[in-house]
Every structure is written in C-alpha cells, then in structure tokens.
Amino acid sequence: MHWNVVYNNFGYLLMGAYPKGPLGGLAMTAILALAGIFGAFWLGLGIGLARIARDRRLRWPAMAYIEVIRGTPLLMVVFWFYFLAPVLLGKTLPEAESAVIALIVFTSAYIAEIVRAGVEALPTGQMEAARSTGLSHAQAMVHVILPQALFNMIPSFVNQFVSLTKDTSLAFIIGVNELTKAATQINNRTLTAPTEIFIAIALLYFVICFCLTELSRRLEKHINRYQARGRS
Amino acid sequence: MAYNFDFGQVISGEYGQWLVSGLVTTLHISAVSIVLSLALGTAVAVLRLSKVRPLVWASAAYTEFFRNTPLLVQIFFWYFGSYNVLPTAVNDWLARRDFEFACGVIALTVYTSAFIAEEIRSGVFSIPKTQLEASRACGLSFLQAMAYVILPQAFRVVIPPLISQFLNLIKNSSLVMTIGVMDLTYMARQIEAHTFHGFEAFTVSTAMYLCISLMVSLGVNLYNRRVLHARAR
Amino acid sequence: MRKAAWISAAVCLAVLCAAPFATAGKLDDVKSRGVLVAGVKDSQPPFGYVDEKTNQIVGFEIDLMEALAKRLGVKLELKPVTSSTRIPMLAQGAVDIVAATMTHKKEREDQIDFSITYFMTGQKLLVKKGGGVASAADLAGKKVASVKGSTSEQNVKKAQPGCTVISFETYPEAFLALKQGKVQAMTTDESILVGIRNSDDNPEAWEIVGDYISPEPYGLGLPENDSDFRDAVNLALMDMWETGEYQKIYEKWFGPGKKDHLPLTWKMELWP
Numbered sequence: 001m002h003w004n005v006v007y008n009n010f011g012y013l014l015m016g017a018y019p020k021g022p023l024g025g026l027a028m029t030a031i032l033a034l035a036g037i038f039g040a041f042w043l044g045l046g047i048g049l050a051r052i053a054r055d056r057r058l059r060w061p062a063m064a065y066i067e068v069i070r071g072t073p074l075l076m077v078v079f080w081f082y083f084l085a086p087v088l089l090g091k092t093l094p095e096a097e098s099a100v101i102a103l104i105v106f107t108s109a110y111i112a113e114i115v116r117a118g119v120e121a122l123p124t125g126q127m128e129a130a131r132s133t134g135l136s137h138a139q140a141m142v143h144v145i146l147p148q149a150l151f152n153m154i155p156s157f158v159n160q161f162v163s164l165t166k167d168t169s170l171a172f173i174i175g176v177n178e179l180t181k182a183a184t185q186i187n188n189r190t191l192t193a194p195t196e197i198f199i200a201i202a203l204l205y206f207v208i209c210f211c212l213t214e215l216s217r218r219l220e221k222h223i224n225r226y227q228a229r230g231r232s
Numbered sequence: 233m234a235y236n237f238d239f240g241q242v243i244s245g246e247y248g249q250w251l252v253s254g255l256v257t258t259l260h261i262s263a264v265s266i267v268l269s270l271a272l273g274t275a276v277a278v279l280r281l282s283k284v285r286p287l288v289w290a291s292a293a294y295t296e297f298f299r300n301t302p303l304l305v306q307i308f309f310w311y312f313g314s315y316n317v318l319p320t321a322v323n324d325w326l327a328r329r330d331f332e333f334a335c336g337v338i339a340l341t342v343y344t345s346a347f348i349a350e351e352i353r354s355g356v357f358s359i360p361k362t363q364l365e366a367s368r369a370c371g372l373s374f375l376q377a378m379a380y381v382i383l384p385q386a387f388r389v390v391i392p393p394l395i396s397q398f399l400n401l402i403k404n405s406s407l408v409m410t411i412g413v414m415d416l417t418y419m420a421r422q423i424e425a426h427t428f429h430g431f432e433a434f435t436v437s438t439a440m441y442l443c444i445s446l447m448v449s450l451g452v453n454l455y456n457r458r459v460l461h462a463r464a465r
Numbered sequence: 466m467r468k469a470a471w472i473s474a475a476v477c478l479a480v481l482c483a484a485p486f487a488t489a490g491k492l493d494d495v496k497s498r499g500v501l502v503a504g505v506k507d508s509q510p511p512f513g514y515v516d517e518k519t520n521q522i523v524g525f526e527i528d529l530m531e532a533l534a535k536r537l538g539v540k541l542e543l544k545p546v547t548s549s550t551r552i553p554m555l556a557q558g559a560v561d562i563v564a565a566t567m568t569h570k571k572e573r574e575d576q577i578d579f580s581i582t583y584f585m586t587g588q589k590l591l592v593k594k595g596g597g598v599a600s601a602a603d604l605a606g607k608k609v610a611s612v613k614g615s616t617s618e619q620n621v622k623k624a625q626p627g628c629t630v631i632s633f634e635t636y637p638e639a640f641l642a643l644k645q646g647k648v649q650a651m652t653t654d655e656s657i658l659v660g661i662r663n664s665d666d667n668p669e670a671w672e673i674v675g676d677y678i679s680p681e682p683y684g685l686g687l688p689e690n691d692s693d694f695r696d697a698v699n700l701a702l703m704d705m706w707e708t709g710e711y712q713k714i715y716e717k718w719f720g721p722g723k724k725d726h727l728p729l730t731w732k733m734e735l736w737p
Contacts, residue, residue: 001316008517009517011520012515016520017519017520017521020519020520020521021520021521067446067449068442070445071403071441071442071444071445071446072403072438072442072445073403073404073405073406073417073441074406075407075409075417076406076417076434076438076441079417079420079421079430080434083424083430083431083434083553084430084431084434086557086559087557091557091558092554092557092559094559162300166300166301166302166303167302168302169302169303169304169305170304170407172304173410173634175545175546175547175550177545180302180305180308183305183308184308184508184634184635184638185507185508185515186515187312187637187641188508188635188637188638189508189510189514189515189517189637189664191637191640191641191644191664191665194308194312194313194315194316194641195309195312195313195314195317196313198309198312199313201305202301202305202306202309205300205301206297206301209299209301210300213296213299213300312638312641312645315645323645323646326647327645327646327647332631410634411633412610412631412632412642418632421549421613421614422613422632424549424553425613426619428552428575428576430553
C-alpha cells in the first residue's frame with residue numbers, strides 16, 4: 001500500500017495550494033457547502049411559502065419550479081449553469097460561483113418541500129387562533145406559524161445540509177478545486193495509490209457528514225421530547 | 233456572442249440516435265441497480281433488525297458509511313481503487329466484461345441500498361412489535377417471521393419512499409458518465425463536444441430525465457390514492 | 466414536457482438576440498486588466514500539472530504562457546481546463562487564451578481562432594509491451610481509452626471502426642484504465658503518451674506503437690474574430706522562436722536527458 005502518498009499530500013487535500021496559491025481541497029468543499037445551504041435556505045423558504053400560498057399566481061410557478069428541479073439530476077443542473085447560462089447571460093461565471101448557484105437552485109427545491117411539509121404538519125387551529133386575534137394571514141405566518149414550523153424542521157434542514165455536502169463533489173466535474181478534484185489531481189500525478197486516495201477522501205467526507213447526521217438525530221430526539229412535554 | 237439554435241441536428245439523425253442509446257443505457261443501468269439495491273437493502277435491514285450484536289453493528293456501519301460519503305467518490309473508488317484490493321483473477325474476469333457498466337451498477341447499488349435499508353427499517357418499526365412476538369409464539373423462526381409476516385406488511389408502507397429512492401437512483405445514474413458509461417448525460421456531453429450545440433443536447437436530455445421523473449411520481453401519487461387511502465378507509 | 470422545453474428555448478433565443486454584442490478588443494482588455502488569464506491543463510505532465518512540492522501548476526505550456534505574458538507586459542493567471550471544457554470556457558470569455566494540448570482542427574474554427582502551430586506531434590497508441598497490439602489494425606473488437614472532447618477519440622474510430630472507445634475526463638485516468646487492464650490501448654498525441662508512460666513507476670512495461678494515426682499540430686486557442694489579439698500572440702510566438710527563448714523552454718521540458726525526451730524535429734512557421 002502507498003499510504004505515504006496520502007500522508008505527503010494531506011495538506012493539499014485539506015487546503016489546496018493555500019496560502020501560497022488558491023484555496024482548495026476540503027476548505028473549498030466547506031465553503032461551497034456553507035454558501036450553498038445559506039442561499040438554498042432563503043430561496044427554499046420563499047419558494048416553499050409561495051407553494052402553499054392561496055394565490056394561484058404564486059402557487060403554480062412554485063410548484064412547477066419544485067417539480068422540474070426535483071425531476072432533474074443535479075449533474076444536469078450543474079451543466080446548465082456552467083455551460084449554458086453564460087450563453088444566455090452573455091458573460092461567464094467563475095466555476096466556483098456557478099457551482100454554488102447550481103447547488104442553491106437544486107437544494108432550494110428540496111428545502112421548499114421541507115418548508116411546505118413543516119407548515120402543513122402544524123394543526124390548522126394555530127392559524128385560525130392567530131387570525132382570530134386580529135393578525136393578518138402574512139403576520140400569522142411570520143409570527144406564529146413559521147417560528148414553530150422552522151423549529152420542527154431543523155433536523156430535516158441538517159439532513160439536507162448533509163446531502164448538499166456530498167453534492168459539492170459534483171463541482172469537481174466543472175473544474176472547481178474542491179476535495180474530489182484535489183484527490184483526482186493527486187491520483188493523476190502519482191497513479192500508484194488510487195485505492196488509498198479515494199478511501200482517504202471518503203473518510204474525510206464521512207467524518208463531516210456523519211457528525212452532521214448524528215447532530216440531526218440528537219436534535220430530532222430533543223425536539224420530540226420538547227413537544228411531548230408541551231402536549232402533556 | 234452569437235449562438236445558432238439547431239434542435240433538428242440534435243433530435244434527428246446520428247446525434248438523435250446517440251441520445252436514444254444514452255437513454256436506453258440510463259434505463260438499463262437503473263433497472264439493474266434498482267433490483268439489486270432492493271435485494272441488498274432488504275438484507276442489510278434484516279441484519280440490522282436481528283438481535284445478534286456483531287451483525288447489527290456491521291449493518292449499522294454499512295448504512296452509515298455509504299450514506300455519508302458522496303456517490304461520486306464511491307464511483308471513483310470502485311472504478312480506480314478496487315483494482316488494488318481485489319484478487320487478480322477477479323480483476324481479469326471483470327476486465328473482460330463491460331467493466332464500466334458493472335462498476336456503475338456496483339456503486340449505485342451499494343449507495344442506494346444503504347438508503348433503502350433505512351427506509352425498510354423504519355417501515356418495520358411502524359409494524360406493531362406484537363406482530364413479531366405473536367409470529368414467534370406461533371413457532372416461526374426470526375427469518376420466517378420476517379419473510380412471511382413483517383416484511384410483507386412493511387413493504388406496503390414503504391413503497392412510496394422506496395420509489396422515491398429509485399427515482400433518486402435514476403437521477404444519480406447520471407454520475408456514471410465520469411467513468412465512461414455511455415448514458416444519457418455522457419451522450420449529451422459527446423454531442424456538445426462534436427457539434428458545439430450543447431444547449432440543444434442538454435435541453436433534450438433534461439427533458440428526458442424530467443419525463444421519467446414525472447411519470448414515476450405520477451405513479452406514486454396514484455398508488456398513494458388507491459392503495460394507502462383505500463386501506464385507511 | 467418536450468413542448469415546455471421548446472418554449473423555454475424560444476424564450477432563451479429571444480433573450481439572446483436582445484443581448485448586446487459588446488466586444489472591446491481582447492488585447493486592450495488584457496492590458497487594461499494587467500492580467501492574462503490562460504486556460505491550461507493541470508493533470509498532464511509535462512505540459513501542465515500540479516507540482517508535488519510546491520502545489521503549483523507547472524509545465525511546458527505554463528512556461529510558454531509566462532513568456533507570452535511577459536511580452537504583453539502583464540501578469541499571468543492560470544485556470545485549469547480539461548479537453549471538454551476548454552472550448553466553451555474560451556468562447557464564453559472565462560479565459561483569454563487556451564494552451565492545453567489542443568490540436569488545430571478545421572471544425573474548431575467555427576467556435577474559436579487558433580494561433581500558428583506552437584507544438585507538432587501525431588496521434589499514436591500506448592499499449593502494454595507484449596500485449597498483442599502493434600497498430601490501429603489490431604484494435605478490432607478491443608477497448609481503447611481516450612479523453613472526452615479530444616480529436617483522438619474520433620480519429621481512432623475512423624482508423625479502426627471495430628474498436629470501442631471509452632472516454633475519460635483526463636489522460637491519467639485513461640492510463641490508469643489501461644494499467645488495470647480495463648482497456649487494451651490508449652490513444653492520443655505521442656507527446657502526451659511519452660509523458661504518461663514516464664510518469665509510471667515502470668515505464669519499460671509500456672510502449673508507443675504504430676504509425677501516426679493523424680498529425681496533431683497544437684495551436685493556442687484564441688477568441689473568435691479578434692485579429693489584433695491573434696496578431697500579437699502570433700508575433701510573440703515567432704519572436705520567442707527567433708530569439709531562442711522557445712527552444713530554451715522546449716529543452717527544459719523535452720530536451721535530451723530529460724524524463725520526457727522528445728527531439729525537436731519541426732520548425733515554427735515564421736512570417737518574413
């Protein structure tokens with residue numbers, strides 16, 4: 001086995017050429033994932049609310065957006081933004097930016113569904129009670145429904161973040177220098193240790209994603225206990 | 233920058249055939265992987281539910297590891313990395329076959345089976361515990377009770393989430409183009425390289441994926457309405 | 466759904482026609498920016514690859530771009546490209562110039578322009594020694610590895626229609642497939658094959674065989690219809706050849722005694 005290849009290049013896997021060159025490796029993966037989840041949360045929240053709006057002019061486009069994005073492979077979305085968006089925009093997007101946008105657009109459709117499910121899971125009495133105290137529909141949504149729904153949805157958001165972290169590996173295909181790309185660069189140069197390199201980066205991804213998954217499970221238990229106490 | 237749209241070139245003639253053959257490959261690799269991942273996922277779930285400690289741990293480690301690593305990395309591992317760990321005879325045997333395709337099937341199967349195992353496990357949890365106890369009391373062994381009593385009921389509950397896993401598998405199969413399986417995405421990229429009409433090729437192939445997804449989710453909705461609601465009544 | 470795709474494409478077309486055709490000269494662009502953005506390979510020794518010690522991209526084409534940037538009086542910025550991304554990236558303006566082992570082909574002229582030839586090679590086969598493949602004719606019924614978006618995959622299919630071509634993202638991946646016996650040969654330009662073979666622990670186990678399947682003159686990829694920029698690049702290349710700077714760079718990477726030795730057997734086209 002050639003574990004020394006992994007050992008010698010571990011710095012490159014973690015940070016890329018930074019600080020002497022551009023940031024890459026695992027650090028880039030983390031940036032893509034964080035930027036992606038931040039954007040996807042707000043976009044997904046907006047689309048999810050539009051999806052459950054009573055106004056058809058909001059509901060139908062939101063539904064179409066969710067169905068189209070969820071029916072398309074992420075790789076296709078990535079290609080669309082990378083190769084084809086510039087044809088339409090008339091200017092190019094750097095690889096990392098276009099990857100983040102693709103990840104945001106893709107993940108937001110799934111977040112929108114989480115938001116919808118979370119709001120619909122609340123008892124309708126909540127909305128009725130809020131309205132009867134004189135709040136408008138929008139006010140009731142913002143001050144009463146969403147705070148409860150979002151709280152209950154935290155575990156689902158964390159799970160979506162895990163998916164997103166795994167999905168950042170696709171950015172490699174359009175040349176973003178993240179962890180998978182760093183691994184293939186090293187693999188392409190050495191050609192002697194593909195097994196070791198890919199096991200090493202699988203473990204790196206695993207550590208991050210597993211910790212997040214555990215966190216989501218703990219939160220879920222915590223939230224369930226909290227709700228059970230409220231009910232009794 | 234000027235860009236001439238030319239859908240005719242992409243949907244007819246040689247390039248149209250490429251897309252169709254890509255679609256066939258996508259459906260083929262998905263179908264094989266769906267069958268295998270269902271079998272493997274069920275087996276892993278049963279191990280997890282057995283009361284034998286080492287089996288439970290092995291099964292838990294399997295699902296956690298494969299769920300929490302990117303499919304793309306797993307594909308690369310199976311394609312480039314498995315060579316050094318497999319015996320020479322197996323490597324030679326694989327090399328004589330359609331290795332890219334086999335590797336894609338292995339990666340998709342293993343990845344998806346981890347998710348399927350979790351779905352089935354939660355399906356089994358939704359079956360009252362007394363069912364297992366009652367069937368054990370009737371003299372069935374654990375495996376018999378699973379096979380004849382618990383799993384048939386659990387499957388009815390988990391069919392919708394399972395189908396959405398299968399749908400994920402079909403969409404995920406686009407990643408196998410990275411190891412040279414000539415699926416729909418691969419063909420779209422080939423057409424782009426040959427004609428520089430990527431826009432049209434990607435539009436048509438995206439539409440194909442969408443058609444598959446929409447048909448499947450339509451089917452799930454029908455199933456939900458007919459079967460689950462009928463039972464609830 | 467097909468219909469929706471058509472409609473969306475029609476909308477896109479309308480947007481496209483409305484987009485202004487703003488094309489300031491690339492040369493002014495580069496000079497005012499002070500930076501030349503060059504698309505180069507990052508996985509292809511000795512043309513462009515990530516150096517193990519410094520983690521920087523180095524290679525023959527990088528030195529060539531460095532010399533060009535110096536002549537234009539600007540800094541150089543490198544952007545990794547692959548065979549399938551280099552033309553779209555150049556056409557979209559993500560890079561100013563492409564120096565990525567790209568063969569000057571007629572059909573590519575629709576999308577981009579080329580400089581004069583800066584490297585001359587030809588397509589051959591890399592096979593395992595004693596593996597029973599000595600020329601393209603032996604490839605019938607066998608699997609050949611190549612790279613997406615390259616000319617090699619089309620050429621070898623023409624030379625031997627009976628073979629299956631499997632395309633990868635980069636050449637080292639194709640070579641790994643060959644090493645692991647998944648394909649019986651890999652095909653591309655001789656200059657690349659030499660570098661690939663020498664990157665192996667045991668280069669003697671591999672040989673480069675056959676006649677040239679096709680000639681492969683490399684040209685720098687340049688934006689379509691920008692003759693000022695093209696002239697500047699061509700004149701800079703000729704200047705490098707005449708002053709001996711080109712030969713110096715060539716010797717550094719392909720000279721005698723170097724790992725990837727390849728004698729300089731051709732002459733650059735020089736305008737009087």
